[in-house]
Amino acid sequence: MRPQQIFNLWSLLRNTRRPSAEIKALQEEKLRRLIAHAYANVTYYRELFDSHKIKPEDIRTAEDLRHLPVTTKKDLWQWPLRDRMAANIDRADCRVFATSGTTGIPLLTCFARHDSTMMNFGWLRAFLQSGMKPWEKSTAFIGRKDVKTGKAWYEYFGLWRRQEISAWESPDVWVEKLSRWKPSVLMGYVMTLKILAESAPELKKRGVTPRLIFHSSAVLDAPSRKHLSRALDSRIIDMYGSDEAGCIAWECETCSGYHLSSDLLAVEILKDRQPVAPGEEGEVVLTNLHSYAMPFIRYKQEDVVTLSARAPQCGRGFPLLEKIQGRIDDFIIGRSGRRFSPHPFYHGLDSVAGVRRWRMIQEKDRSLRVEVVLAPERKDTGAAEILANIKGLVGGEVEVRVEPVPAIDVDPGTKYRTVSSKVQGG
Numbered sequence: 001m002r003p004q005q006i007f008n009l010w011s012l013l014r015n016t017r018r019p020s021a022e023i024k025a026l027q028e029e030k031l032r033r034l035i036a037h038a039y040a041n042v043t044y045y046r047e048l049f050d051s052h053k054i055k056p057e058d059i060r061t062a063e064d065l066r067h068l069p070v071t072t073k074k075d076l077w078q079w080p081l082r083d084r085m086a087a088n089i090d091r092a093d094c095r096v097f098a099t100s101g102t103t104g105i106p107l108l109t110c111f112a113r114h115d116s117t118m119m120n121f122g123w124l125r126a127f128l129q130s131g132m133k134p135w136e137k138s139t140a141f142i143g144r145k146d147v148k149t150g151k152a153w154y155e156y157f158g159l160w161r162r163q164e165i166s167a168w169e170s171p172d173v174w175v176e177k178l179s180r181w182k183p184s185v186l187m188g189y190v191m192t193l194k195i196l197a198e199s200a201p202e203l204k205k206r207g208v209t210p211r212l213i214f215h216s217s218a219v220l221d222a223p224s225r226k227h228l229s230r231a232l233d234s235r236i237i238d239m240y241g242s243d244e245a246g247c248i249a250w251e252c253e254t255c256s257g258y259h260l261s262s263d264l265l266a267v268e269i270l271k272d273r274q275p276v277a278p279g280e281e282g283e284v285v286l287t288n289l290h291s292y293a294m295p296f297i298r299y300k301q302e303d304v305v306t307l308s309a310r311a312p313q314c315g316r317g318f319p320l321l322e323k324i325q326g327r328i329d330d331f332i333i334g335r336s337g338r339r340f341s342p343h344p345f346y347h348g349l350d351s352v353a354g355v356r357r358w359r360m361i362q363e364k365d366r367s368l369r370v371e372v373v374l375a376p377e378r379k380d381t382g383a384a385e386i387l388a389n390i391k392g393l394v395g396g397e398v399e400v401r402v403e404p405v406p407a408i409d410v411d412p413g414t415k416y417r418t419v420s421s422k423v424q425g426g
Contacts, residue, residue, distance in 0.1 A: 005117060012118075012125045012258035017262045021318035023262050028061050030289040031266055035059045040293040043083035044076070044294060062266045062287075070273075070285055072300045073107050077356070085110060087299055089293045098350040099243040106350045106358075109243055115290040119246030122264050123239075124160075126250035129316075130237045132185055132212055139163045139173075139181060139210075141188035143343040145392075167192050167344045169394055173415025175199050179206040186234070187214045190224050191331060192341040197231035210234045216241055217343070218352075219325060234399055240305075240324050244296050245288050249321050257308045264289055268298070269307050278309030279322070330421035332362050342419035348389035348421050353376025355386075363420035367399040379404050 007130055015023060038045040039056045049055065054067055068408035087092060094110040103171055111119065132138070136157055155161045163181045165174055167189070174196060186193070193213065196203075203209075210232060216239040229236050238251040245265055249258035260267050266289065268275060269282035276282035284301035308320035332340040342360075349358050354375035361369045371392065374382040383402045390400045 005121075006119060009121045009124065010255045012121050012263065013128070016219075016316050016318070018123070018317050020319070023317050026263055027266055027289065030263075031062060031065075031364050032056075032060060033289065033291055034077070034287070034292070034295060034297070037086065037292055038297060041086040041088045042295055044079050045297060062268075065266065065268065065287060066275075068298050070270075070298050070300050071296075074300070077107055081108065081110075085294050086292060089113040091293070096295045097243045098317070106352075106355050107244075109174060110294045111165055111291065112293040112371070115292055118264065118290040119288075122247040122261050123241070126239060126247050126261075126267070127185075127214065130212070130214070130250060131235075132214075136184040137161045137163070137181060138185035138187060139165060139178060140182040141167050141192045143167055143189075143345075145344075145347070163397060171195055171199055175202055175206070175208075178203060178208045181184075182208055183191075183210055185212045185214065186210045186232075187216070189217045189341065189343045190215055190220050190228075193228055193232075194224065194341050195331075195339055195341055197228055200231040200233075202226050203232075211249045212237060213284075214239055223320060234425060238324070240303075240321070242301060244291075244299060244300070245286050246290075248284070248286065250300075252312070252314055252320070254314040254317070255310070255312050255316075256320055257310065257312075258324060259312070259316055259318040259320060262318050269305060276305050276307055281323075281325075322377050330362070330417070330419060332360075332368060332394065332398060332419070333366060333423045334394060335369075336397060338397055339392060340397075344393055345390065345419055349386055352378075352382055352385050352389070354382045358418065359408055360419045362423055366423055367401065368394070370400065370402045371405050372402060373406065373408055374404050 007065065036056045039049055048069070058067060059065060060214065089112055091110060094112055094415055095116045098106050099108045140162060142164050145166055145168050147166050163177065163183065165177055165360065193215065211234060213228060213234045213236050215236060215291040216339060220238045220393065225236050239247060241247045242250040247261050248265060248267065249260045252259050270276065270285055271280065271282040281304055284303045285298055286296065286301055288296040304325040305321050306323040308319060308322040310317065312320055316362040330342070332342065334340065345360060349355055354377070356373040356375065358370065358372040362371060368390065370386060372383065372386060383404050387400060387402045
């Protein structure tokens, strides 16, 4: 870790003890820099500002953001990548991700290395604040097929040692790998962790006794939390984040809520385009203050949360969320009764070029229907690639058919489900 990176991490940790007024001042200083940069270097934002007769200097505080329209994933997707990226940043020096989240609309995101590091530090801070120790070994369940096998330099000194396990592999493989690694900390998606919990007796017999479990992605409901805590005999900590924003908020047991990362993000919670009152539900609209390569300014996250009316009791100056309602998915059930976590299915579609929106429905006969809107030139090749990806995941357990469709209608009054099952137990 370079001296500047050490200083940046130290600064983020120090911010947890700053009063809220200082955090707000820091947030607004970062906001003004990002706004000026986006207007000068990003075609999408320059045209957005100009079309609404807004100048960068009009945005001085987080409250001033209301003068700008909200940007959705679909808005960004309709613009060429070059017009969404900063002209003064080389894409070759960026880290690139693809995500569809709650919308089923894949979006390519690019982050300069510095900004990507700051977002990683945001997660790291949340882990540290939740009780994880730098010398504890962790295992992260990821949706990708390819996992990290090499070591970072600091791992050779016994710090932040991390194992990755692909959710594409079978639970038997998970158990074997965990038995060899014996982590103190697990990280994963609730549906994957539920499948893992079925092997809890075998894990305990083999000496796998994780102390902490960090959950992220989708909704961690109370029954699931209780079940995982009992089965794996671990403390469960919920995290709220996204590829576009990093760690948006993390759970604080002292405050019985989630602290917003206000030094990294400007988060608005809106209903009918107006800020909600404390205690009310609203949609998350965020500005990532460390998104210089591809700025996210007033970006609609497609999640609903409840703003807390309570002040923090733990000494941290970050405001609180009361409740988070994120993505809701089902298990996919195989012929043998094997349950597949939805997590890897996202990567099986988001990585395919030309995908504009998708959803996956398991019928009562256990067949899997994948509806996908594809770019015209990718209608055949894209569908074949998706079919190969999904079959590579489920094998002969599930009959899969991919159906290119012209559009997927979304009922604005209901929660959009990218993965759903009509099978009992799904």
